Amino acid sequence: MPIDRRSLIGAGLGLSLASVAGAQEWGTPTPAEGEPDRPAWPPEHFKLWPGKAPGTPATLPTPHDTMNGPAGDRQLWLYGIPEPIVAVYRPPNPNDRALLSIPGGGYGFVSVQNEGIEVAKTYVPEGITVFVLAYRLPGEGWGTRWDVPLQDAQRAMRLIRANAAKYGIDPAKLGIVGFSAGGHLAGSLATCFADKVYDAVDAADRQSARPAFAGLVYPVIDPAFGTSGATFKNLLGPNPDPAIAARYTIDKRVTAQTPALFFVQAMDDGLVDPRNTLSMLAACRAAKVPVEAHLFEKGGHGFGPMRMGSQALTTRRWTENFSDWMTMQAE
Known part of the structure; x- marks a missing residue:
């Protein structure tokens, strides 16, 4: 049975329909399930697939999202995603640039607040239209599980480009940023954008899925x-x-067609070995792909745009570095 998108946002993200309808901007606190700091999902969003997503199982995943972390620094993780969606965050004074944010979570959950909603909070004030991808999780029963995240990422890029006029963006200036496993998905999109991982469903699928540029953060x-x-x-x-x-070993997939890449990682990252970034950087250099890399002595893992209070001072500046680099890519 088709899932109504309002039901998905209300039930799937654990928010009341009233709170979703009333959330006029990102970050509006929405008390729910005893969590006063639980963020609201934005009222503007779109689903990726007009019917069933590729490989839909007989029984869809059941949403069971959680708030995680210490008191005062809680963040929303998504589990059980029955229908992937893209949230839209429009700036009050838009320029023609756009960014698709792809949160991480080890492909076991989606860290949508730290690495999605807070990305929008960071870059929307700069005039960038930010889209946040809540993609399906491969281990939740979908067919050809390995292709599921890339299916959603390719489709998101194509739909955004097909509706560029609606969003007031230049489709040639649509980039991506991904974190951890989302960095793997962003890297997959940057290198495997032309892989045929699903059958075309409408005219939007004639659009290119290749990002104009890609930021890979502790990927x-x-x-x-x-x-x-x-x-x-x-x-x-x-x-x-x-x-x-x-x-999906993406340092082996880099070619001259890979877009310009930006890397961020701390050398003391205990979850994702920094050799991941170094290997990808070397592959880009060999293929003559334009790159910029910021490797920090300290910082650990998971320093999204607004989760850096306890991190090393130098890591706190990566969002400004990325902003400057994005501006350079748009020139």
Whole structure:
């Protein structure tokens, strides 16, 4: 049975319909389930698939989202995503640039607040229209699980471009930023944008899925680096076909057609081995892909735009570095 998008936003994200309708800007606090700091999902959003998503199981995942972290620094994680959506955050004074944010979560959940909603809070004031992707999780029963996140990411890019006039953006200035597993998905989109991972469903699928540029923040890249193994297990399953695993080892997929890339990682990251970034950087250099990299001595993992209070001073500036780099890409 088709899922009504208002029901999805209300039930799927654990928010009341009244709170969604009343949320006029990102970050509006919405008390729900005893969590006074739970953020509201924005009233403007769109679903990716007009009917069933590719590989839809007989029983859809059941939403069971959580708030996580210490008191005063809680954040929303999405689990059980029955229908992927894209949230739209429009600036009051838009320029023609746009950014699709892809949160992480090891392909086991979507860290939508730290690495999505707060990305919009950071860049919307600069005139950038920000889109946040709540993609399907591969281990929640979908067919061809390994292709599920890329299906959603490609489709999101194509729909945004097909509706560029509606959003007041230049489709040639649509970039992406991804974090951790979302960095793997952003890297997959940057290198595998032309892979045929689903059958076209409408005219929007004639659009290119290639981003104009891509920011990869503490990204998972290559299963050879063991600290990111859980992410690949969640994506590929317990006994992956080596050929499929090779398709998503993205430092091996870099070509001259890969767009300009921006890297951010702390060298003391205990969750994603910094060799992921270094390997991808080397592949880009070999293919003569324009790159910029910011490697910090300290910072750990998970320093989204507004989660940096306890991080090293230098890591706090990465959002400004990325802003400057995005401006350069638009010139």
